[in-house]
Amino acid sequence: MATRISQLLNQSLPTLRYEPTAKRVRANLGGQPVLDTTRALLLWEPRRIVPIYAVPEADVLAELAESRAEVAGAPEEAQVLTPDDAFALHTAAGTAMDVRVPGHTLEAAAFRLADPDLPGIVLLDFRAFDWLEEDQPILAHPRDPFHRIDIVPSSRHVRVEFEGMHLADSAHPVVLFETHLPPRYYLPRADVAWDALLATARTSQCPYKGTANYWALASGGREVAWSYPDSLPESAAIAGLVAFYNERTDVIVDGHRLARPDSPFR
Template identity: 50%
Template sequence: MALHISPSFWKILPELRYEPTPRRIRAQLGGNTVVDSTHAVLAYEPRRVTPIYAVPAGDISAELTAAAPDGDPLAGVPPEALMDPRYPFSAHTAPGQPLDLRAGSHELPGAGFRPEDADLAGYVLLDFNAFDRWLEEDQVVQGHPRDPFHRVDALDSSRAVRVHLDGQLLAETRQPLLVYETMLPPRTYFPRGDVDWDVLNASTFRSVCPYKGTANYWSVAGHPAGTDLAWSYEAVLPDSAQLKDRVSFFDERTEVYVDDIKQEITSLFRF
């Protein structure tokens, strides 16, 4: 029987997974290199979809001590929340020992985690956000480590696409850029000139994607579903240069029509 690949991904989601990387991985604090490893792995805790770096303890130039217990970090956490890469590192879903790190004058409570797993014996998982800067070889990594099994494909199209919020037209184009990203819903990126800027207000919210760059957001004022509804990658990474000067909307909170056919938006996530 043929194997349907994407459902297989969700079947292994509850497991602790890892993938070795041949790249040199470094982390810096205050201009000093605290982590320097050529034996790193990308580790995925159970129910997490984005990886974190794990390195041999000997590749960390810091004192590692057991962290004091701090209650149950998973209490009341819905399964889908753990899939958000912004969710706290401290919400560990695998058995193991949280660790505090001390490097010179820098103290990083709970920034390490030693899993109880034979395949990762001697490795320490590290909180990406606890360090000032991460490097793969000499390239800065933003947001979180890149997943080697993740693709982002941006394709020009001539399909007619329009997006509404409760019937109010927000954008309409015959020149969409369709972005297909692994395990995520397709996104339509509109030329700026095809967006109704009179209904959008700039937001203070920003997000960082390791594949695309840093995004600015806009909201539709006075609408409960309009907060941070649209975004554009103002600081685009080289691999996603096509997204420059394009604007996208959350399909999940809007009505989207492609060639005059209303789209049924379904989540790809399975819990």
């Protein structure tokens, strides 16, 4: 019987998953070293969709102490946990730890796992520290070795609407295909109806693409579009182009209106 690989990956979501990485991984806090290891694991707690670094406690250079901070577990109704969900929403068994370097104490910024298959392994809050893979800074979260991005130019005709209102129209899209997400159609800025959009103050970071800024409808409501003005080098083909949420707008490709996908961004 044939098995779809994405279904296998989805079936593993409720479990504690890990994968060793050969990269040298370092973290710093205020210029002071917190860890330095060549034995890091990429680790996904149950229901987490992106990995976090877990390392042998012996490779942590900062002081670790059992935390007295109140740490709430993830709510049962949360089917998935995204990078926007707090590190403290743990779904694996373990103990919250404070991280101390001279002049700084970060409460519950580490988590000592209780899993018998991963003895002596500690997770660290990615957002609390500055991280390097080898000598390269990384953004948002560690890169997932099972996650891929392909960026290709296209001659498809793409039109974007919201409740009949024109937002964009282009015959020169660049299509970004990303694991577990719908295709994203990045359009030239000249093909966007800017009078229908209003820039927001929010930014976000992606370890594959860089730092994004956003636009909402000028008439009010949620954000519907984004752009990477200074993308990472490997995503240079989308730098400055504008993409719209397929989940929140009507994207029409070669005359066919796409169904709004079910994703964490709906």
